[in-house]
Amino acid sequence: xxxxxxxxxxxxxxxxxxxxxxxxxxxxxxxxxxxxxxxxxxxxxxxxxxxxxxxxxxxxxxxxxxxxxxxxxxxxxxxxxxxxxxxxxxxxxxxxxxxxxxxxxxxxxxxxxxxxxxxxxxxxxxxxxxxxxxxxxxxxxxxxxxxxxxxxxxxxxxxxxxxxxxxxxxxxxxxxxxx
Amino acid sequence: xxxxxxxxxxxxxxxxxxxxxxxxxxxxxxxxxxxxxxxxxxxxxxxxxxxxxxxxxxxxxxxxxxxxxxxxxxxxxxxxxxxxxxxxxxxxxxxxxxxxxxxxxxxxxxxxxxxxxxxxxxxxxxxxxxxxxxxxxxxxxxxxxxxxxxxxxxxxxxxxxxxxxxxxxxxxxxxxxxxxxxxxxxxxxxxxxxxxxxxxxxxxxxxxxxxxxxxxxxxxxxxxxxxxxxxxxxxxxxxxxxxxxxxxxxxxxxxxxxxxxxxxxxxxxxxxxxxxxxxxxxxxxxx
Numbered sequence: 001x002x003x004x005x006x007x008x009x010x011x012x013x014x015x016x017x018x019x020x021x022x023x024x025x026x027x028x029x030x031x032x033x034x035x036x037x038x039x040x041x042x043x044x045x046x047x048x049x050x051x052x053x054x055x056x057x058x059x060x061x062x063x064x065x066x067x068x069x070x071x072x073x074x075x076x077x078x079x080x081x082x083x084x085x086x087x088x089x090x091x092x093x094x095x096x097x098x099x100x101x102x103x104x105x106x107x108x109x110x111x112x113x114x115x116x117x118x119x120x121x122x123x124x125x126x127x128x129x130x131x132x133x134x135x136x137x138x139x140x141x142x143x144x145x146x147x148x149x150x151x152x153x154x155x156x157x158x159x160x161x162x163x164x165x166x167x168x169x170x171x172x173x174x175x176x177x178x179x
Numbered sequence: 180x181x182x183x184x185x186x187x188x189x190x191x192x193x194x195x196x197x198x199x200x201x202x203x204x205x206x207x208x209x210x211x212x213x214x215x216x217x218x219x220x221x222x223x224x225x226x227x228x229x230x231x232x233x234x235x236x237x238x239x240x241x242x243x244x245x246x247x248x249x250x251x252x253x254x255x256x257x258x259x260x261x262x263x264x265x266x267x268x269x270x271x272x273x274x275x276x277x278x279x280x281x282x283x284x285x286x287x288x289x290x291x292x293x294x295x296x297x298x299x300x301x302x303x304x305x306x307x308x309x310x311x312x313x314x315x316x317x318x319x320x321x322x323x324x325x326x327x328x329x330x331x332x333x334x335x336x337x338x339x340x341x342x343x344x345x346x347x348x349x350x351x352x353x354x355x356x357x358x359x360x361x362x363x364x365x366x367x368x369x370x371x372x373x374x375x376x377x378x379x380x381x382x383x384x385x386x387x388x389x390x391x392x393x394x395x396x397x398x399x400x401x402x403x404x405x406x407x408x409x410x411x412x413x414x415x416x417x418x419x420x421x422x423x424x425x426x427x428x429x430x431x432x433x434x435x436x437x438x439x440x441x442x443x444x445x446x447x448x449x450x451x452x453x454x455x456x457x458x459x460x461x462x463x464x465x466x
Contacts, residue, residue, distance in 0.1 A: 011245065015238050017222040020229075024203055033241070037249045038259040044250055046264070058215035059265050061222070065215070066262035069433055073451075076432045127259050128248060139254040 003047040010050075011040055014057060018064050025068055026124075034126035035071065039064045075122060108155045109148065116141075117148045191224045199225055215265070339367035343383045343394060346370060350379050350398045355422075356446050357394070360463035361385060362456050365392050378445075385450075391434075392450035399443045409438060409447070419458070422465040428454065437461050 018039060022032035042063055043050055050056050109117070119125045120141075131141035191199065199221050206214050344357040350372075365385035373380045378397045385392040409431070417428040426439040435457045436449040448460060 008242070011242055012238055015241055017219070017226050019241075020225065021203065021218070021222055024200070025207065035260060037241070037245050040245060041249050041254060042258065042264065045255070055216065057219045061215040061218050062265040063262070065218075066264070067260040070262040071260050073433045128244070131248075137251070137253055138248050138259070139251065139257055142254070142257060142259050 003051045006051050007040070007043055007047055010043065010056060010060070014060055015040070018060060021061065022064060022068060028124055030126045030129055031071075031124050034128055035064065035067050037128070038067060075124065104155050108151050113144070113148050113151075116144060120145050191220055194224075196225065196228060339383075339385070342367070343370060343381075346372065346381055346383075347396055347398070350381065355464050355466070356396060356441055356444055358448070358460045358463045361392060361460055362387070362452060364388070365390075390451035392452060393448070395447040395449075397445040399445070401443070409436065411436070419461075421462060426461055428457065 015036065018036045019032055022035050023029055026032050026035075039060055043056075043060065050059060053059055105114075116130070119130055120127065127138045127141050131138045134141065136144075194202075202221050203218065206218055340357060340359060340361065347357055364387040366387065367383060368386045369382070369384040371382050373382070378399045381396045381398070383394045385394075409429075412430045412432065414430055419426050419428060424439055424441050426437050428435070428437050430436065431449070433451060434449050435452055435454055436447065437457055437460075438445070438447045440446070448457065450457065450460075452460070
């Protein structure tokens with residue numbers, strides 16, 4: 001199919017440029033490779049439109065930029081609420097429902113799910129590296145992370161409130177360190 | 180395959196590698212702007228300079244990984260890092276409506292700036308402040324139901340902003356500080372007051388498709404004695420004077436921010452919006 005040949009040609013010509021762009025921004029080769037591969041995966045998903053696009057190279061660059069921004073926003077959103085180990089110790093004192101939230105997290109997420117969420121969302125590890133380590137496919141790993149996020153949304157419907165999100169992230173750190 | 184529109188980017192080869200890297204770095208400061216064509220040319224120039232004989236083999240290896248790990252039926256309708264995809268552009272050579280508007284706006288802006296000494300305006304920035312409201316305000320001409328307070332029209336179609344205004348006014352702030360316009364789709368998620376010994380802080384938060392927009396006002400009992408420190412990205416702060424008030428625009432990660440002090444109030448607007456939208460939000464504060 002001509003669109004498939006087109007995608008492969010585009011890949012071979014543009015992969016290194018996109019990787020260089022992502023690496024300069026992220027300073028993380030593994031994550032950069034993951035993002036660039038996902039950009040070309042989007043290209044495959046939209047290959048008919050991309051084949052007719054007047055500037056497919058620009059489309060690739062802008063898509064990569066959007067993916068990097070989206071990823072950075074999510075990690076920054078959680079990283080801003082990261083607590084030091086000293087702060088975590090303060091959570092030992094029962095207060096305003098935090099222990100209930102803690103118990104809910106323990107019921108909702110397994111140890112493995114907590115670790116996976118931490119590594120992918122906060123740790124900046126790539127889906128490829130984590131999935132290889134776990135012996136699963138990249139997409140199986142992606143589905144697990146999606147389910148984890150959904151579980152947290154259902155368990156904490158008020159999570160959009162900044163105060164509750166801050167408490168949740170503190171508890172995630174607490175749970176990870178004191179598991 | 181290659182984009183033939185190279186005439187606008189002639190001269191990139193004359194720039195040093197550091198200068199090219201700086202173009203890439205500065206592009207991140209304008210994340211909402213689509214500079215993809217220029218960025219592509221910069222990347223191409225850099226790739227030629229740093230050509231590695233192993234690049235071909237590395238790309239082949241990456242292609243194999245792509246085919247076996249990523250481009251599989253299992254991931255057919257999925258994305259690892261979901262994002263907004265670029266809209267389809269028009270045919271090469273065609274001039275879109277937006278480009279015409281921007282061209283006309285740029286010419287008129289230049290005329291206004293050159294006319295400043297003639298008409299005796301005190302500050303170019305005051306004119307830019309007003310110009311921003313006029314440039315970005317689109318109206319179909321039909322009158323909207325409004326509530327006018329201190330010369331500023333608050334549309335009754337957006338009662339959330341009016342509620343913020345009433346809350347702020349209830350704390351005896353007489354200065355105009357609440358915008359009368361925010362981008363369509365943002366809905367109020369939170370409005371709260373916090374009392375401290377030195378000030379009252381009123382915080383409102385709006386949400387739209389996971390994006391946030393926040394308005395924060397610290398109303399001091401005496402002249403503002405602020406000890407707030409705002410995190411910011413590396414780019415310079417842009418100062419814009421509107422209605423005689425200096426407004427400070429900067430970025431923090433992906434968020435656009437504006438801070439200023441008027442009267443006894445320290446004001447902050449921050450959000451996942453474009454710089455242009457933020458300018459319009461701030462401009463809508465003033466009559």
